[in-house]
Each structure stands twice: as C-alpha cells, then as structure tokens.
Amino acid sequence: MAKVLTPRSENYAQWYNDLVIKAGLAENSAARGCMVIKPYGYAIWEKIQRILDDMFKETGHQNAYFPLFIPKSFFSREAEHVEGFAKECAVVTHYRLKNNPDGKGVVVDPDARLEEEYIVRPTSETIIWNTYRDWIQSYRDLPIKINQWANVVRWEMRTRLFLRTAEFLWQEGHTAHATREEAIEEAETMLKVYAQFAEQYMAMPVLKGYKTASERFAGAVETLTIEALMQDGKALQSGTSHFLGQNFARVFDVKFQTKEGKEEYVWATSWGVSTRLMGALIMSHSDDNGLVLPPKLAPIQVVIVPIYKKEEELKQIVEQAEKIATALKQLGILVKIDDDDKHKPGWKFAQYELQGVPVRLAIGPRDLQNGTVEVARRDTLSKEVVPVTGIEKRISELLDEIQNGIYQRALKFRDENTRKVDSYDEFKKVLDEKGGFILAHWDGTPETEEKIKQETKATIRCIPINNEKEEGKCMVTGKPSSQRVVFARAY
Amino acid sequence: MAKVLTPRSENYAQWYNDLVIKAGLAENSAARGCMVIKPYGYAIWEKIQRILDDMFKETGHQNAYFPLFIPKSFFSREAEHVEGFAKECAVVTHYRLKNNPDGKGVVVDPDARLEEEYIVRPTSETIIWNTYRDWIQSYRDLPIKINQWANVVRWEMRTRLFLRTAEFLWQEGHTAHATREEAIEEAETMLKVYAQFAEQYMAMPVLKGYKTASERFAGAVETLTIEALMQDGKALQSGTSHFLGQNFARVFDVKFQTKEGKEEYVWATSWGVSTRLMGALIMSHSDDNGLVLPPKLAPIQVVIVPIYKKEEELKQIVEQAEKIATALKQLGILVKIDDDDKHKPGWKFAQYELQGVPVRLAIGPRDLQNGTVEVARRDTLSKEVVPVTGIEKRISELLDEIQNGIYQRALKFRDENTRKVDSYDEFKKVLDEKGGFILAHWDGTPETEEKIKQETKATIRCIPINNEKEEGKCMVTGKPSSQRVVFARAY
Numbered sequence: 001m002a003k004v005l006t007p008r009s010e011n012y013a014q015w016y017n018d019l020v021i022k023a024g025l026a027e028n029s030a031a032r033g034c035m036v037i038k039p040y041g042y043a044i045w046e047k048i049q050r051i052l053d054d055m056f057k058e059t060g061h062q063n064a065y066f067p068l069f070i071p072k073s074f075f076s077r078e079a080e081h082v083e084g085f086a087k088e089c090a091v092v093t094h095y096r097l098k099n100n101p102d103g104k105g106v107v108v109d110p111d112a113r114l115e116e117e118y119i120v121r122p123t124s125e126t127i128i129w130n131t132y133r134d135w136i137q138s139y140r141d142l143p144i145k146i147n148q149w150a151n152v153v154r155w156e157m158r159t160r161l162f163l164r165t166a167e168f169l170w171q172e173g174h175t176a177h178a179t180r181e182e183a184i185e186e187a188e189t190m191l192k193v194y195a196q197f198a199e200q201y202m203a204m205p206v207l208k209g210y211k212t213a214s215e216r217f218a219g220a221v222e223t224l225t226i227e228a229l230m231q232d233g234k235a236l237q238s239g240t241s242h243f244l245g246q247n248f249a250r251v252f253d254v255k256f257q258t259k260e261g262k263e264e265y266v267w268a269t270s271w272g273v274s275t276r277l278m279g280a281l282i283m284s285h286s287d288d289n290g291l292v293l294p295p296k297l298a299p300i301q302v303v304i305v306p307i308y309k310k311e312e313e314l315k316q317i318v319e320q321a322e323k324i325a326t327a328l329k330q331l332g333i334l335v336k337i338d339d340d341d342k343h344k345p346g347w348k349f350a351q352y353e354l355q356g357v358p359v360r361l362a363i364g365p366r367d368l369q370n371g372t373v374e375v376a377r378r379d380t381l382s383k384e385v386v387p388v389t390g391i392e393k394r395i396s397e398l399l400d401e402i403q404n405g406i407y408q409r410a411l412k413f414r415d416e417n418t419r420k421v422d423s424y425d426e427f428k429k430v431l432d433e434k435g436g437f438i439l440a441h442w443d444g445t446p447e448t449e450e451k452i453k454q455e456t457k458a459t460i461r462c463i464p465i466n467n468e469k470e471e472g473k474c475m476v477t478g479k480p481s482s483q484r485v486v487f488a489r490a491y
Numbered sequence: 492m493a494k495v496l497t498p499r500s501e502n503y504a505q506w507y508n509d510l511v512i513k514a515g516l517a518e519n520s521a522a523r524g525c526m527v528i529k530p531y532g533y534a535i536w537e538k539i540q541r542i543l544d545d546m547f548k549e550t551g552h553q554n555a556y557f558p559l560f561i562p563k564s565f566f567s568r569e570a571e572h573v574e575g576f577a578k579e580c581a582v583v584t585h586y587r588l589k590n591n592p593d594g595k596g597v598v599v600d601p602d603a604r605l606e607e608e609y610i611v612r613p614t615s616e617t618i619i620w621n622t623y624r625d626w627i628q629s630y631r632d633l634p635i636k637i638n639q640w641a642n643v644v645r646w647e648m649r650t651r652l653f654l655r656t657a658e659f660l661w662q663e664g665h666t667a668h669a670t671r672e673e674a675i676e677e678a679e680t681m682l683k684v685y686a687q688f689a690e691q692y693m694a695m696p697v698l699k700g701y702k703t704a705s706e707r708f709a710g711a712v713e714t715l716t717i718e719a720l721m722q723d724g725k726a727l728q729s730g731t732s733h734f735l736g737q738n739f740a741r742v743f744d745v746k747f748q749t750k751e752g753k754e755e756y757v758w759a760t761s762w763g764v765s766t767r768l769m770g771a772l773i774m775s776h777s778d779d780n781g782l783v784l785p786p787k788l789a790p791i792q793v794v795i796v797p798i799y800k801k802e803e804e805l806k807q808i809v810e811q812a813e814k815i816a817t818a819l820k821q822l823g824i825l826v827k828i829d830d831d832d833k834h835k836p837g838w839k840f841a842q843y844e845l846q847g848v849p850v851r852l853a854i855g856p857r858d859l860q861n862g863t864v865e866v867a868r869r870d871t872l873s874k875e876v877v878p879v880t881g882i883e884k885r886i887s888e889l890l891d892e893i894q895n896g897i898y899q900r901a902l903k904f905r906d907e908n909t910r911k912v913d914s915y916d917e918f919k920k921v922l923d924e925k926g927g928f929i930l931a932h933w934d935g936t937p938e939t940e941e942k943i944k945q946e947t948k949a950t951i952r953c954i955p956i957n958n959e960k961e962e963g964k965c966m967v968t969g970k971p972s973s974q975r976v977v978f979a980r981a982y
Contacts, residue, residue, distance in 0.1 A: 030565070030621055031609060034558035039637060042555045064533045067525035068611075068642055068658050069581070072588070074521070076596030082588075090560070091585040091599050092611065095646040097563070097578055105567030108582050108608055117599055118522060120559075120583065120611070130521050140833060146530060151559055151642065155586040167559050342631060 004354065007288045012232040013160075019282060020161045023291045023354050026278075033159040033166030040355060041278065043299035045169065048277060049149065051201055051296075052171065055193050061145045061173060066128050068151075069118035074126035077251040081125065084218020088155040090120040090166075120153040125219060125270055128174045129248040136176060136266055138257045144176040145186070152274075162279035163236075163491050170274035176266045178256065180245075183267035184222075187243040190271040191224040194239035202277070203294040203407035204228050204284045205414050206238060207437070207486060209462025214446050217270075221245035227461040227486065229414045230283035233435020235461045235488035238280050241271035279491070285379070285406050291356030292379050294406055295399040302328055302335040302395060303357045305348050307364035314339065317363050320388070324361065324373070327392035333399065353378060358402050359395060379406050420484065424475045427487070431458055437488050441481035443474035452476060452487070461486045495845065498779045503723040504651075510773060511652045514782045514845050517769075524650040524657030531846060532769065534790035536660065539768060540640065542692055542787075543662065546684050552636045552664060557618050559642075560609035565617035568742040572616065575709020579646040581611040581657075611644040616710060616735070616761055619665045620743040627667060627757055629748045635667040636677070643765075653770035654727075654982050661765035667757045669747065671736070674758035675713075678734040681762040682715040685730035693768070694785035694898035695719050695775045696905050697729060698928070698977060700953025705937050708761075712736035718952040718977065720905045721774040724926020726952045726979035729771050732762035770982070776870070776897050782847030783870050785897055786890040793819055793826045793886060794848045796839050798855035805830065808854050811879070815852065815864070818883035824890065844869060849893050850886060870897050911975065915966045918978070922949055928979050932972035934965035943967060943978070952977045 004022050006014040020026050025041030028034075037045065053063070069092060075082045096112030099105075121127070128146075135141060149171045159165050173190060177183040191208055198206045206226035216223040220242035228238050246265040249255070254266045285292040295301050304325060306317040321337045328335045338348055345362065352360055362374040373391055376383045379402050386394055417436030421427045427440055442448060442460065453459050467483045474481050495513050497505040511517050516532030519525075528536060544554070560583060566573045587603030590596075612618070619637075626632060644658045653659075664681060668674040682699055689697045697717035707714040711733035719729050737756040740746070745757045776783040786792050795816060797808040812828045819826045829839055836853065843851055853865040864882055867874045870893050877885055908927030912918045918931055933939060933951065944950050958974045965972050 027625075029558045030562055030618060031558040031560040034560060036558065036622055037556040039553035039555045043553065045556075046554060062530035062534065063537060064530045065528040065536075065660065067520045067522040067527065068644065069522040069525055071521055072599075073596060075588070082597055087588055088586065089588065090583045090609070091588065092581045093584045093599065094582040095579065097566070097573075097580065097582065097610070105564060106573055108563075108584065118581070119588070127521060131527055153559065169556065 003288065004350075005288055005290065008231065015288070016279075016283060017161065019286060019290060019354075023356070025282075025291075026161045028161070031167075033156055035161050035165050035167075037169070037275070040299065044281070044293070044297055045275060045278060047297045047299065048201075049171075052193075052197055052273070053147075053149075055197060056147050056171075056173065059189060059193060061147045061175075063148065064146045065148055065150070066124050066131065068121055070121050070124070070127045072117045072119055074130060075119060077126065078219050078247060081219035085122040085154070088157075089122050090153045090155060092118040092120065121150070122152055122154045123270075123272075124148065124150070124152075124172055125174065125244070125248050125268075126252070129252040129254055129268070132176055132266070133252050133254045136254055136256050139178050139259050142176055142178045142256060142266065143182065143186070145173070146175065147171055147173045160279075162275055162282070165275075168275045170272050172270060172272040175269045176249075176254070177269070178258065178264075178267070180267050183245075183269050184243050187222070187224055187241045187269040187271065190269070191226065191239070191241040194241065194271075194273060195226050198226055198228065198238055198280075199407065201294065201296045202281050202284065203296075203403055203410060204238070204280060205407065205411045207462055207464055209464040209467070209486065211240075211462060212446070212449060212460045212485075214449055215459060217242045219244060219247055221247065224465075225462050227437075227488075228280050228284060229417060229437055229488070230280070230491065231413070232283070233417060233489075235437065235490040236276070236280045236283065237461070237490065238277060239271070239273040242269060244268035244270060284410050286356065289350075289381070290354035292406060293356035293358060295358045295403045298356065298358050299334065300336045300355075300357050301333050301399060302359045302361060303352050304335065304337045304361045304363065305345055305352075306337075306339055307345050307362050309365075313365050316368055317365070320363055320368060321361075324388065324391060328395060331392055331396050333392075333395065349376075359398060361395075377402060379409075422472075422475060427458075427475055428456055431456055431487075431489065435489060437461070437486050439484040440475050440487055441470075441472035441483075442485050443477045443479035443481055445477075448474060448476050456489075458487045458489050461488050461490060494779065495841075496779055496781065499722065506779070507770075507774060508652065510777060510781060510845075514847070516773075516782075517652045519652070522658075524647055526652050526656050526658075528660075528766070531790065535772070535784070535788055536766060536769060538788050538790065539692075540662075543684075543688055543764070544638075544640075546688060547638050547662075547664065550680060550684060552638045552666075554639065555637045556639055556641070557615050557622065559612055561612050561615070561618045563608045563610055565621060566610060568617070569710050569738060572710035576613040576645070579648075580613050581644045581646060583609040583611065612641070613643055613645045614761075614763075615639065615641070615643075615663055616665065616739050616759075617743070620739040620745055620759070623667055623757070624743050624745045627745055627747050630669050630750050633667055633669045633747060633757065634673065634677075636664070637666065638662055638664040651770075653766055653773070656766075659766045661763050663761060663763040666760045667740075667745070668760070669749065669755075669758070671758050674736075674760050675734050678713070678715055678732045678760045678762065681760070682717065682730070682732040685732065685762070685764060686717050689717055689719065689729055689771075690898065692785065692787045693772050693775065694787075694894055694901060695729070695771060696898065696902045698953055698955055700955040700958070700977065702731075702953060703937070703940060703951045703976075705940055706950060708733045710735060710738055712738065715956075716953050718928075718979075719771050719775065720908060720928055720979070721771070721982065722904070723774070724908055724980075726928065726981040727767075727771045727774065728952070728981065729768060730762070730764040733760060735759035735761060775901050777847065780841075780872070781845035783897060784847035784849060786849045786894045789847065789849050790825065791827045791846075791848050792824050792890060793850045793852060794843050795826065795828045795852045795854065796836055796843075797828075797830055798836050798853050800856075804856050807859055808856070811854055811859060812852075815879065815882060819886060822883055822887050824883075824886065840867075850889060852886075868893060870900075913963075913966065918949075918966055919947055922947055922978075922980065926980060928952070928977050930975040931966050931978055932961075932963035932974075933976050934968045934970035934972055936968075939965060939967050947980075949978045949980050952979050952981060
C-alpha cells in the first residue's frame with residue numbers, strides 16, 4: 001500500500017503537515033493563519049480540556065469568561081506587555097458595513113469608526129486586572145483563582161497548524177493573592193499540574209524550569225515552563241506559568257486592605273496551555289504510518305474490524321464484536337465497531353493506523369471457530385492472536401501497557417538526546433548533527449544568550465527547577481558559571 | 492433585613508439587572524456591550540453546556556472549531572444573510588499597532604491595513620459552507636453533523652446582560668444532507684432537543700413553532716423556534732433551528748454526486764442557543780429575594796449552614812454536616828458546607844437565597860440533641876424540621892419535587908397568560924394591561940404583521956407546530972384566516 005505520509009526521515013515538517021491533514025485533525029481556512037479544527041482533532045482537544053479542567057477545579061479554581069475585545073489603551077499601560085503582545089494583533093476599527101455604492105457587495109462604513117479601537121485579545125491580563133480592581137477591596141476577597149477557556153489571536157506571519165496559528169484555543173488562569181509567597185506557590189503548583197498532565201496523560205516527558213529574562217512572558221517577574229523534546233530534536237514549550245509580581249496590580253491600580261489595615265498592591269499569576277499541545281502530542285509519538293495516541297487521550301481506544309467474505313459471516317462476527325464491545329464498555333473503554341461495508345478491511349486498518357487508535361481487534365470466520373481475536377497494537381505495530389475469553393481484562397491491561405510504553409519510549413528518546421557539552425564548537429556541532437537538549441555553561445548575561453541565538457538559532461529553553469550546581473565556564477565567554485542550562489532549537 | 496433587589500412589581504428590568512449583578516452572575520465590562528460572566532454565572536452555563544453537548548452527541552453530532560474571522564466578501568454572497576448580519580458587526584481592518592510618534596501609548600499602524608477586512612463572526616454559516624465545499628464530493632460524505640461552541644459578536648447598540656450583548660457565547664450546529672427531507676427532519680429533531688432541554692432541565696415550558704417569513708433567520712427557508720413566556724408577560728425566543736434549503740450550498744458551490752451519479756446541491760440546517768438562555772432561566776423562576784434555580788442546573792444543590800454560638804458547638808455540628816454531605820454526595824447531589832466564620836448565619840441565608848440554591852439545611856445545637864435538621868426550600872421559601880435519619884432520601888426526593896414544582900408553576904403562569912383574542916381593540920388592551928401570549932387570527936401577509944408591530948410592538952412569536960385549524964377573520968383586516976398565531980411583545 002502506498003504511503004500517504006511523507007516519511008519523517010525525508011522531511012519532518014512535511015510529514016507533520018501531511019499527518020495533521022490526512023488524519024483529519026485540522027486544516028487551514030479562508031481566514032489567513034486561522035485553522036479549522038476538524039471533528040477528530042477536536043475530540044482529542046475535548047479530552048485534553050476535560051482532564052485539565054478537572055485538575056484546575058481540584059486545585060481550587062473556577063471558570064469565568066472575559067471579553068474578546070480589549071480597549072487599545074489598556075495595552076499602553078504595561079510597557080513590556082505592549083512590546084510583547086500588542087504589536088502584531090487584530091485591530092477592530094469599525095462597527096458597520098454598508099452596501100457598496102458601486103452596487104457590488106459591501107464595504108466598511110467610514111461613518112462607523114470606533115472612538116477607541118479594540119484589540120482582539122492576544123492574552124487577557126489587562127482586561128482581567130481592570131475587572132479585578134472592582135472585585136478586590138480587602139484580604140477577605142483574596143485569593144481569586146479563575147480560569148478561562150477561550151480563543152485568542154496573535155497575528156503570526158508564518159503559521160503552522162496547531163503549532164503557531166493566528167487564532168488558537170487555550171485556557172488562561174489568572175489569580176490574585178495577598179502575598180508574594182502565595183502567588184509564587186500558585187505559579188509553581190500550576191506548573192506541576194501541567195507537568196503531571198503532560199507526563200501522565202500525554203505520555204510526554206517534560207523538563208520543568210525557569211525562563212531567562214529575555215524569554216520571559218511580557219510583563220512577568222518569573223516565567224516557569226515545561227519543555228518537551230520532539231522527535232526531530234527540537235524543543236517545544238508546552239505550557240507556562242507566570243509569577244507577575246505586582247506589575248498588573250500597579251498598572252490597573254488593584255489594591256487591597258490587609259488584615260492589619262494597610263493598603264497593598266495585589267500579587268498575580270497567570271498560566272496557560274493551548275492547542276499547541278496537539279502539535280506536541282503528535283510530534284512526541286507518531287510515526288510514518290500516522291498518529292500514535294496515548295490511550296488516555298484517544299477518542300477511540302479500541303476499534304473492532306470484522307473480516308468476512310460472505311455476507312452471512314458478517315452477522316455472526318458482528319454479534320461476537322458486540323459482545324466484546326459490551327464487555328469493554330463496562331470497563332470504561334471507548335470502543336467502536338466498524339462494520340461499514342463501503343470499505344475493505346485493509347483500507348480500514350490503514351485508516352485507524354493513520355488516526356492512531358491504540359488497539360485494533362480483527363475478527364474473521366476462523367477466529368469465530370477458534371474462539372480467538374487478533375489484537376494489534378498501534379504503538380509497536382505488533383499483533384497477537386488471543387482467546388476471546390477474558391479479552392476485556394487483557395485489553396484493559398494492554399491500554400495501560402501502551403500508555404506506559406509510549407511514555408518510556410519518549411523518555412528514552414529524550415535521555416538519549418540530552419547531552420552535556422563544554423565548548424562552543426562542540427555545541428554547534430551537536431546542534432547541527434543531532435539536535436536535542438544541550439546542557440551547557442552560560443555566563444548568565446542576555447548578551448551571550450543573544451549571541452548564541454543569533455549564531456546558532458538555539459535558545460535557552462530553561463534553567464531547571466532544583467538545578468544541580470556545578471562550577472564551570474561559559475562555553476562562549478569563558479566567564480564563570482555555577483550551573484548548566486538547557487539549550488535547544490525550538491518550535 | 493433590607494431588600495437588595497428592586498422588587499419586580501416596581502421595575503422588572505431593574506430587578507433583573509440587580510439580580511444578575513448581586514447574585515454574581517455577570518457584569519458589564521470595559522469593552523462596550525461585552526459582559527464578564529462571573530464564576531457563579533459561568534458554573535450554571537457550564538452545566539447547560541455539558542447537558543446540551545451530551546444531547547447533541549446522542550443525536551449523532553460531533554464538535555469542531557471554525558475561525559473567528561470571516562472574510563468580508565463571504566457576506567456579500569448571500570443577499571439576505573448580509574442584510575441580517577453583516578451590517579452591525581466588528582470589522583478588523585489592521586493587524587498591527589505601533590508606538591505613538593508623540594511618545595504616548597500606541598496607535599494603529601496605517602501601513603498594516605488588511606487587503607480584505609475580516610468580520611468577527613456574527614454566525615458561521617458562510618465560513619463553514621466555504622469549508623464544506625472541500626469536504627463533500629459524494630453522497631458517501633453525507634450527512635455531516637457538526638456543532639461548534641464559540642463566541643460570536645453582533646454590534647448591538649442597546650445591550651442587557653445575557654439577553655442582548657455585543658459578544659455572547661453560544662453553540663451553532665451546521666449540518667449537511669443529501670435530501671431535503673433529511674435536512675428538514677434534522678431541523679425538527681434539534682428543535683425537539685431544545686424543547687426537551689428547556690422543559691426538563693430549565694423547568695421552562697416552551698411553545699414550538701415556525702417563524703413567519705419576516706421573523707426568519709437571514710438566509711433560512713424555514714425557521715423553527717422555541718418561545719418561552721417571562722414573568723413580566725414578555726416572550727423570549729430561546730432557541731432556533733433553521734432549514735436552510737440549498738441557499739448556502741448554491742452560494743458556496745457545494746455539490747455532491749448522488750448514488751445515481753447526478754450532481755446536486757447539498758441541503759443544510761443550522762441551529763443554536765446562547766447565553767441568552769441564562770436570561771430566560773432567571774426570568775422564568777426568580778423572585779424578589781433572588782435567583783430560583785432548577786436543581787438540575789444548580790452548581791450547588793444543597794448548602795448546609797451550621798448555627799452555633801460557642802466555638803465548641805461548631806465542631807460537632809460540622810461533623811454532623813459532613814456525615815450528611817457524604818450521604819448526599821453518594822446520591823450524586825452537589826452539596827456545600829458553609830462553615831466560614833466571617834459571616835453570620837442570617838447573612839448566609841440571604842446570600843444563598845440570592846444565589847438560588849434549591850435546598851438549605853441548617854443545623855444547630857438543639858438539632859444535634861434531637862437528631863433533626865431544618866430543611867428550607869428556595870422555591871417556596873417554606874421550612875420544615877426533619878429527622879436526620881434517612882435525610883438523604885428525603886432531600887433527593889425534594890430536589891425532584893422542586894424541579895417539577897417550578898416547572899408546574901411556570902406552566903400555570905403561562906397558561907393563565909395565554910389568551911384568545913378576536914378584535915384588534917381587545918388585542919391592544921390585553922397587550923397593554925396583561926401582556927402574555929395572545930392567540931389571534933392574522934391574514935398571513937407581512938404587511939398586516941408589520942402594521943401590528945409598528946402600532947403595538949407585538950410580533951408573531953410563532954405559528955405553533957401542528958397548530959389547530961380554526962376558521963376566522965384577521966383581527967386587523969378582516970380577511971379570512973385558517974388558524975390563530977401567537978403574538979407577544981418580546982425580548
């Protein structure tokens with residue numbers, strides 16, 4: 001059968017794009033840089049949303065919804081924030097169209113110009129902190145721990161499905177605290193939630209660490225990040241959690257009265273993950289045959305395909321399939337029987353491989369006679385014939401094995417592609433020949449960081465939390481360094 | 492205790508606004524006409540979403556996501572659609588800000604003007620049908636049954652929280668079918684789903700019917716609607732389902748090959764409900780003390796308030812409360828124990844009344860001695876003292892009683908406020924003095940409909956499905972009419 005995807009070894013970027021399109025995850029739209037998330041892709045995103053939402057609620061957060069539009073002036077207030085976000089953005093200037101005087105179509109009505117333009121939110125710190133001013137008077141009103149699921153827009157010039165799109169879906173947490181310590185703890189807790197989600201559900205190992213000053217979120221005092229390694233040796237920032245200090249409180253004048261009756265500015269955090277996680281998921285596990293999904297995020301965990309030549313065989317096979325499906329559903333397993341007669345089994349096998357369904361069961365007439373089922377694993381592409389008796393237990397265990405197996409495989413890959421390097425020449429060589437995470441000494445200055453970025457396109461992905469101390473010399477300047485930091489080229 | 496809400500009898504509109512604000516449901520924002528949905532309001536919306544989403548999936552729909560931005564030219568294609576939607580809308584004309592040359596803040600960069608402006612979606616038929624063109628070739632690709640949860644923007648000049656806002660949240664279903672009959676059946680099915688949701692979950696009786704031509708969705712062949720009656724005698728359109736014929740398929744050139752090998756345009760439906768349902772919910776059941784929520788949509792169904800004077804009493808009471816809470820949770824009941832010591836019981840009682848928590852339990856030292864609990868119903872404001880033994884069963888039944896009770900109350904109100912009227916004078920009199928649904932004869936012309944609207948502000952809410960045939964004369968023109976239609980002033 002002809003390969004439907006460009007092989008990864010040939011062109012990784014093309015493989016990625018092929019996969020997203022062919023597996024029915026997403027596609028480009030008529031609105032420049034904005035994607036359509038197709039039903040199968042959206043079903044995965046819904047699982048991600050549901051699990052994260054439960055984790056946010058368990059850690060004491062509530063959902064709310066803030067406006068899509070932000071008055072332009074709000075962005076002028078936080079100097080770094082405007083540099084980081086308000087420059088490339090969608091600007092709403094008018095509120096009406098009218099018929100074209102030439103009779104063709106519609107034109108913008110020049111009489112309907114807004115007094116103050118609105119920015120389509122690229123992130124919501126400004127409008128949320130403008131709102132919090134009215135919600136917070138005293139320490140009794142704190143903490144506020146709110147999350148929002150929303151669409152945001154950043155006018156990216158070069159876009160790639162899921163990884164970088166003008167519009168994307170995300171969640172943004174925005175919390176308000178009475179003390180610096182509590183806000184820092186919140187930022188750290190949410191980073192842990194993200195890391196736990198990445199590892200336990202996405203089966204994707206991540207490094208937890210701090211961003212350097214130049215890689216920080218615009219307006220943050222400290223940015224925490226989880227960084228994952230993709231199969232092509234590039235890093236992907238998968239979630240960030242920011243300690244915002246009192247920056248936004250100052251700018252939007254959000255003060256509270258302490259227990260002791262003093263007036264103080266409120267401490268803030270924000271944190272978010274986006275549909276970019278879909279890209280990370282794809283590039284962590286998938287292969288030249290298509291998507292490989294961790295069972296915990298698969299919309300279909302098990303598919304059953306009947307194999308038959310004569311119509312009368314089908315009925316009995318489907319009966320058997322339904323028995324198995326019922327037993328699996330009782331264990332909470334998401335199962336689909338594909339008895340559609342429009343396609344041959346071979347086509348179906350390829351299709352479910354492409355879509356990353358973790359386990360495929362095939363049942364033919366001989367299986368019926370023998371009381372067996374063919375079980376195929378998507379992750380290893382291995383097959384075995386197993387007795388139908390007790391199969392639900394076997395499948396349930398297999399799903400756990402797969403979940404764990406793909407995590408271990410990704411972890412092994414990351415470990416094998418994490419290298420200590422001590423000279424700049426070696427750094428460049430490893431970067432070009434192998435990629436991956438490179439642990440190297442750096443003198444701590446933004447200048448050296450920038451020089452490395454300009455010369456090699458590698459950035460400091462993070463300074464790991466609880467980083468091991470090690471005396472050394474900056475690979476570029478030779479100045480003293482007390483720890484290695486993590487470099488990589490990144491998405 | 493002072494009333495926190497303007498009484499309904501004094502000023503219904505003010506009562507509504509007070510309630511939305513004071514119960515913590517929503518508030519206005521810095522973006523004109525856009526609201527902030529606060530955590531408690533959003534928790535109710537989340538329940539609405541979850542239940543509807545399950546109902547959509549049970550009826551064979553999948554979720555997906557389409558872009559926020561729609562190229563302006565798309566709106567020129569469907570003539571009625573542009574009249575209906577593209578006139579009052581948010582127009583994105585630029586994609587960049589720059590520092591103000593005078594040094595203050597940021598301004599729109601005139602060099603970053605878009606070649607073609609984008610409209611922030613007021614509804615997504617156009618961009619979705621432009622996408623479906625690529626998805627549909629043959630009858631094998633049909634039906635497509637997709638729903639989207641999204642924000643939309645319509646530049647309303649006079650806004651009211653939930654009822655009419657510039658930005659609102661909604662779901663929009665967009666389906667594609669091979670035959671006219673199948674599309675009509677889909678539109679009817681989804682109207683039934685909406686009616687079932689309104690009645691079984693919102694406890695809100697609705698009329699199901701067809702809109703007249705002048706009240707139809709812009710671009711629809713037929714619009715089905717559910718209409719509810721609010722406490723002030725005004726109607727509220729609560730959900731609509733449209734049979735779009737082949738209008739959008741023609742405009743976006745979406746054809747398919749039939750089984751017989753012919754080429755035909757695809758048949759379409761769309762259907763939606765929005766955060767407007769929150770307004771309908773509030774105005775169906777609530778009273779001068781605050782919100783009254785049907786238990787099935789209440790984020791907290793039961794609150795337990797300890798009553799104590801001495802600190803040592805509290806511990807025992809809370810232990811008892813926790814036992815009850817555990818038993819209730821096992822029955823799937825959402826329960827909260829409020830042992831917060833910042834507020835007195837009286838304050839808490841008023842607060843939970845304001846927020847519409849269906850059942851409130853109070854436990855004092857005497858209850859501990861007697862093995863009793865005080866149970867208060869929000870809907871009737873009645874109280875009873877019941878034995879703690881078996882209380883979970885009693886509460887479970889009570890929640891059903893309340894759910895049914897408020898539905899019956901709303902139904903009785905609607906029945907008492909649905910009147911047959913046979914002359915135009917009587918029509919105007921009833922409309923001014925009593926409001927409600929008025930069943931009257933109409934000659935079927937848009938001219939008469941418009942005259943009535945201009946003179947009385949009443950519109951035809953719907954022509955009920957399976958409407959009773961009755962010979963009569965139009966109350967305005969005296970021309971023959973074969974059925975009564977439903978008039979009302981409406982939100």
